[in-house]
Amino acid sequence: MERVVARLEPLLTEARIRRMRSVLAVRSDHVAFVFERMIDPHNLSAALRSLDAFSFQDAHLVRPGGRLGLTRGITIGAERWLTLHEAPSSQACLSGLKEAGYRVYASHLGGGEARPLTEIDFGRRTAIVFGNEHLGVSEEMLALADARFRIDMLGFAQSLNLSVAVAVSAFHARREIERLRPADPAPARFDLTEARRQSLYEQWLRHSVKHADRIVGEEGD
Amino acid sequence: MERVVARLEPLLTEARIRRMRSVLAVRSDHVAFVFERMIDPHNLSAALRSLDAFSFQDAHLVRPGGRLGLTRGITIGAERWLTLHEAPSSQACLSGLKEAGYRVYASHLGGGEARPLTEIDFGRRTAIVFGNEHLGVSEEMLALADARFRIDMLGFAQSLNLSVAVAVSAFHARREIERLRPADPAPARFDLTEARRQSLYEQWLRHSVKHADRIVGEEGD
Numbered sequence: 046m047e048r049v050v051a052r053l054e055p056l057l058t059e060a061r062i063r064r065m066r067s068v069l070a071v072r073s074d075h076v077a078f079v080f081e082r083m084i085d086p087h088n089l090s091a092a093l094r095s096l097d098a099f100s101f102q103d104a105h106l107v108r109p110g111g112r113l114g115l116t117r118g119i120t121i122g123a124e125r126w127l128t129l130h131e132a133p134s135s136q137a138c139l140s141g142l143k144e145a146g147y148r149v150y151a152s153h154l155g156g157g158e159a160r161p162l163t164e165i166d167f168g169r170r171t172a173i174v175f176g177n178e179h180l181g182v183s184e185e186m187l188a189l190a191d192a193r194f195r196i197d198m199l200g201f202a203q204s205l206n207l208s209v210a211v212a213v214s215a216f217h218a219r220r221e222i223e224r225l226r227p228a229d230p231a232p233a234r235f236d237l238t239e240a241r242r243q244s245l246y247e248q249w250l251r252h253s254v255k256h257a258d259r260i261v262g263e264e265g266d
Numbered sequence: 267m268e269r270v271v272a273r274l275e276p277l278l279t280e281a282r283i284r285r286m287r288s289v290l291a292v293r294s295d296h297v298a299f300v301f302e303r304m305i306d307p308h309n310l311s312a313a314l315r316s317l318d319a320f321s322f323q324d325a326h327l328v329r330p331g332g333r334l335g336l337t338r339g340i341t342i343g344a345e346r347w348l349t350l351h352e353a354p355s356s357q358a359c360l361s362g363l364k365e366a367g368y369r370v371y372a373s374h375l376g377g378g379e380a381r382p383l384t385e386i387d388f389g390r391r392t393a394i395v396f397g398n399e400h401l402g403v404s405e406e407m408l409a410l411a412d413a414r415f416r417i418d419m420l421g422f423a424q425s426l427n428l429s430v431a432v433a434v435s436a437f438h439a440r441r442e443i444e445r446l447r448p449a450d451p452a453p454a455r456f457d458l459t460e461a462r463r464q465s466l467y468e469q470w471l472r473h474s475v476k477h478a479d480r481i482v483g484e485e486g487d
Contacts, residue, residue, distance in 0.1 A: 071420045097421035126422045199292045200318035212430040213437045
């Protein structure tokens with residue numbers, strides 16, 4: 046793996062390398078985002094772009110039917126910098142997240158018994174679930190989640206556009222991490238581990254260099 | 267004006283009236299939003315929907331060329347509940363806002379000399395300016411504004427979708443008002459005046475009742 050860095054880094058500009066390292070330094074897996082049965086690839090792409098912007102690494106896609114294509118133009122490639130986890134069912138997705146210590150909040154944008162986004166304790170590892178554009182989060186998902194959340198709407202409109210809801214959630218989660226991190230006894234828990242940073246860095250190097258596989262592999266061991 | 271309320275209120279359900287009053291109670295003109303030369307009516311409609319959701323009343327539209335149509339389907343009519351101010355030039359728009367005591371921040375999403383959104387002092391009356399989707403805020407507007415702001419982006423993407431940027435800004439401004447208001451010596455300054463509430467209430471009643479003008483006017487004085 047050392048070799049990936051040694052071979053690819055010299056092919057990139059200093060500015061590019063600095064950029065990747067500065068993104069890695071703030072990248073977080075403390076909050077994960079789940080997208081369940083989302084239909085419109087534009088919505089998903091816009092959502093992923095917000096995750097990148099507020100620097101959350103993990104998107105979990107629940108899609109029983111198979112792949113949901115991503116729209117290159119909309120994300121400007123944001124999904125290339127994220128880790129996309131695909132799960133065939135809500136159950137499979139959430140059991141993995143819960144094992145990894147995430148408390149799961151399903152969006153319940155229609156109101157009802159749901160905690161405001163702004164009252165979620167982001168001091169804990171948190172997964173935020175968004176559902177299908179038309180149907181919302183499934184009954185199965187609601188039953189499996191630890192709790193429900195909503196974004197408080199103070200006007201006449203009854204719901205937010207999905208990409209807006211994701212962006213606001215990611216923005217808020219990032220603000221909460223910035224607020225909580227400095228006073229935390231173990232601030233590194235908000236960050237990626239060093240091992241994960243290293244592995245992502247190699248992956249990003251590969252994404253940044255044309256024919257990276259050939260360059261890394263061509264001289265054999 | 268008493269008559270408007272007396273005639274129209276009985277035609278609406280209790281729930282509807284409660285809704286309008288509860289929206290009025292949180293509605294604010296402490297933060298205003300300016301949209302300069304925006305091209306896509308979908309973007310503007312989505313932006314207005316976020317203003318409604320986080321309950322800001324005033325949208326200022328700078329459009330030298332004339333009217334920019336609003337897309338009913340996208341806002342679900344959010345613009346009906348807002349006050350849209352149209353100005354033929356950036357100068358005309360900002361001089362009005364400055365006279366009314368607003369400190370004007372122009373978005374400078376490309377970075378540079380700009381204050382992060384999260385460091386704006388929303389204790390003061392604040393106007394937030396968004397520009398054209400492709401060109402951003404004009405040079406003229408940047409020169410006239412009091413300061414520039416940006417939304418900090420921590421990933422690889424260089425810019426946020428406009429509707430996302432507006433939503434995040436409105437969400438954050440609302441949070442700041444909620445944070446500042448309770449400790450403020452004059453909390454009412456964040457709210458609409460009683461006179462403005464009354465006038466909006468009448469306007470909303472008219473929007474909610476079919477043939478409102480005929481009903482209000484038909485018995486003469």
